[in-house]
Structures are given as C-alpha cells and as structure tokens.
Amino acid sequence: MKSRSRSNTLLIELLLVIFFFMCSAAILVQVFANAKLKSRTAHAINASMLDAENIAEDLYSTDDPDAVLADYGFTAEDGNWKLQKDGYLLKVALKTEETESGTLRSYEVSGIEGEQTLITLPATRFIPREVSP
Amino acid sequence: MNKRKVALGPGAASLILIVVVLSLCMISMLTQIAARNDYNLCTRSAEMVQKVYELNAQSEEKLAQLDAVLVSARKETADMQAYLDKVKEHLPEGMKMEEDRVTWTEPLDNRNLECIVQLLPIEDTQRAKWISHKLVVEEPEDDWEW
Numbered sequence: 001m002k003s004r005s006r007s008n009t010l011l012i013e014l015l016l017v018i019f020f021f022m023c024s025a026a027i028l029v030q031v032f033a034n035a036k037l038k039s040r041t042a043h044a045i046n047a048s049m050l051d052a053e054n055i056a057e058d059l060y061s062t063d064d065p066d067a068v069l070a071d072y073g074f075t076a077e078d079g080n081w082k083l084q085k086d087g088y089l090l091k092v093a094l095k096t097e098e099t100e101s102g103t104l105r106s107y108e109v110s111g112i113e114g115e116q117t118l119i120t121l122p123a124t125r126f127i128p129r130e131v132s133p
Numbered sequence: 134m135n136k137r138k139v140a141l142g143p144g145a146a147s148l149i150l151i152v153v154v155l156s157l158c159m160i161s162m163l164t165q166i167a168a169r170n171d172y173n174l175c176t177r178s179a180e181m182v183q184k185v186y187e188l189n190a191q192s193e194e195k196l197a198q199l200d201a202v203l204v205s206a207r208k209e210t211a212d213m214q215a216y217l218d219k220v221k222e223h224l225p226e227g228m229k230m231e232e233d234r235v236t237w238t239e240p241l242d243n244r245n246l247e248c249i250v251q252l253l254p255i256e257d258t259q260r261a262k263w264i265s266h267k268l269v270v271e272e273p274e275d276d277w278e279w
Contacts (some may be wrong), residue, residue, distance in 0.1 A: 009143050017146045024154045031161040035168035042168070043246050045175040049182055056186065101204040101260075106190070119179045126191035126197040130258050131204050 044088045045118045048111025051090055056123040059107045065094055088113045102128040185268060188246040191239045192266065198225040199235060199250065203260040216255055234264065243271045 036100040055072060062068045067094060074081035089112045097104040105125050111118040141244040206219040221230045228237040249265035 006143070006235050010146075013143055013146050017150045021150055021154065028161045031165055035161070035164040037171045038165075038168040044174040045172075045179050048174075050181050059155065060144065070253040078201070098271040099197055099201060102197065104194065119183060121183060121186045122190045123186060124193040126193045126200065127262060128200050131207070 005088070009041070018029055023104070027091075040087065041113065041118075043118075044111070044113045047085070048088045048090065048118050051085065052109040052119055052121045055090070055092065056107060056109050056121045058124050059109075060125050088118060101131060102126055140211055164254070183277055184241050184244055188239045188241050188244060188268070189266075191241075192248050193226065193230070195237060195239070195248070196250065196261070199228065200260060203252065207255060213253060217252065220252065235261075245269045245271070 018129060029042045035108075053068075056073065058068050058072075059065050069081045072083060074090070076108060079093075081094070083090045091110045093108040093110075093111060095106040097106070103126070106125045108122045109123065142159050157232075161228070177250045186226045187267055202225065204218055206216050206223065210216050217230075217233060220235075222234045224235065226232055226236050230236075233252045235252065239248065247265060247269055250261045251264050252261050253259050
C-alpha cells in the first residue's frame with residue numbers, strides 16, 4: 001500500500017517536471033532563435049560592408065563603372081545594378097551630373113537583407129574636364 | 134550478479150529539472166548577450182564607415198565647386214597672380230586660400246575631413262591637385278572615473 005502511494009507521487013512529480021521542462025524549453029528555444037537571427041544579421045552587415053567598400057573603391061578608381069560592376073557579376077535592373085549574395089542583396093545606383101568644368105559621378109552602394117537596408121555607402125568622384133581658356 | 138538498486142526518491146526529478154533549466158537559462162542568456170554585442174559592434178562600425186564615405190563624397194562635391202571657379206578665373210585672365218586673386222575673390226563658402234593652396238574642412242559629427250588642394254599654374258592642363266585628404270576624429274572627453 002505504502003509502495004503504491006510512493007509510486008503515484010513519483011509519477012505525478014515526473015509529469016509535473018516534464019510539463020515545466022516543456023514550458024521552459026519553449027521559452028529558451030525562442031531566446032536561442034532570436035540570438036541566432038541577430039548573429040546572422042550581424043554577419044550580413046559585416047560581409048555587406050566589406051563588399052560595399054570594395055565595390056565603392058573600385059568604382060571610384062575606374063573610368064568604366066559598368067564594366068567593373070559586370071565583372072563583379074551585377075545585373076542591370078530598373079536603372080540599378082543588383083547582385084544577390086549569400087544572405088543579402090547588393091544594389092548600386094549610379095548618377096552622373098555634368099558640370100561646367102567636369103563630370104560629377106555619384107554611386108550609392110547598398111546592402112539589403114529582406115526589407116532592411118544594412119548599409120549604404122555614398123561614393124562621389126569629380127572628373128575635371130580640359131577647358132580651353 | 135550483484136544488482137544495485139537505483140533509488141529515485143521524491144524530489145530528485147525536481148532537483149534535476151532545476152539544475153538543467155538553470156544551466157540552459159545561463160547558456161541562452163550568454164548567447165543572447167554575445168549576439169547583441171556582436172550586432173551593436175557591427176552596426177556601429179558600419180555607421181562609422183558610412184560617415185567617412187559621406188565626408189569623402191562631400192569633399193569631391195566641394196572640389197567640383199572649386200573647379201568651376203578655377204575654370205571661370207582662367208577664362209578671365211592669363212596672369213598667374215591675377216588668376217589667384219580672382220580665385221580668392223570667388224572662393225566657395227567655407228574655403229580658405231593661402232598662396233596657391235586652398236583648404237577647407239568637411240565636418241560630420243565628431244569627424245572632420247581636412248582637405249588641401251594645390252592650384253596648378255595656368256599653363257598646366259590640370260587645374261588643381263589633392264595635397265591632403267586627412268580624417269581627424271575628435272574623441273569625446275573621457276569621463277570615466279577610475
């Protein structure tokens with residue numbers, strides 16, 4: 001009789017333990033998932049920043065930006081250049097403005113993850129033109 | 134065979150649960166803190182890089198403004214001294230001129246980009262060339278108390 005009562009108590013305790021473990025596991029999984037998401041975004045920011053810096057520098061130093069972007073693997077879409085990388089999208093917008101003394105070329109290199117813009121690097125280069133006095 | 138009986142008394146399972154859940158809580162908290170710090174560091178680093186690029190872009194735009202002044206001054210005179218005087222007279226806002234050098238500063242928050250451009254002689258096909266393009270960071274005063 002005593003043994004049966006002890007078994008019942010143990011069984012109830014085990015059930016309660018399993019229930020509380022399930023509850024806490026559900027919360028902890030959410031915390032881990034959140035941390036992983038943050039970590040992935042941080043990695044995407046870092047990687048897109050490095051890529052954007054490289055591209056901006058290359059665009060600054062070249063005379064033919066379209067060729068440089070094509071070399072990187074960008075494709076022209078709706079007036080912008082786009083390249084899908086692992087986990088983020090790189091977008092380059094080019095703008096050329098003719099001034100009295102030369103050409104002002106502006107680039108905007110952006111890293112985008114889903115709907116969120118991770119980084120936007122503006123790069124401008126002024127190319128003076130020879131003007132006869 | 135000598136079989137040992139494993140006794141799991143009441144309360145043992147609860148104790149194991151507490152230990153396991155507390156350990157998992159600690160691990161998840163540390164993971165979360167590490168991920169958040171990593172994210173904050175990356176965001177701040179990205180902001181800094183962005184600011185430097187914005188400063189560079191601003192300096193190029195200012196150079197374009199200066200070059201427009203140089204072109205119009207070259208059209209008006211062929212004498213070097215008169216040319217320099219004309220440029221000094223029509224310098225864009227925020228620029229200073231000493232002899233043949235034009236200096237200006239591009240400010241953004243606590244960062245300043247100090248730019249120096251040398252004006253080249255009238256005979257030269259080029260009108261100006263970069264001499265200095267230096268980023269200076271004003272560190273906030275350290276208010277840590279040791």
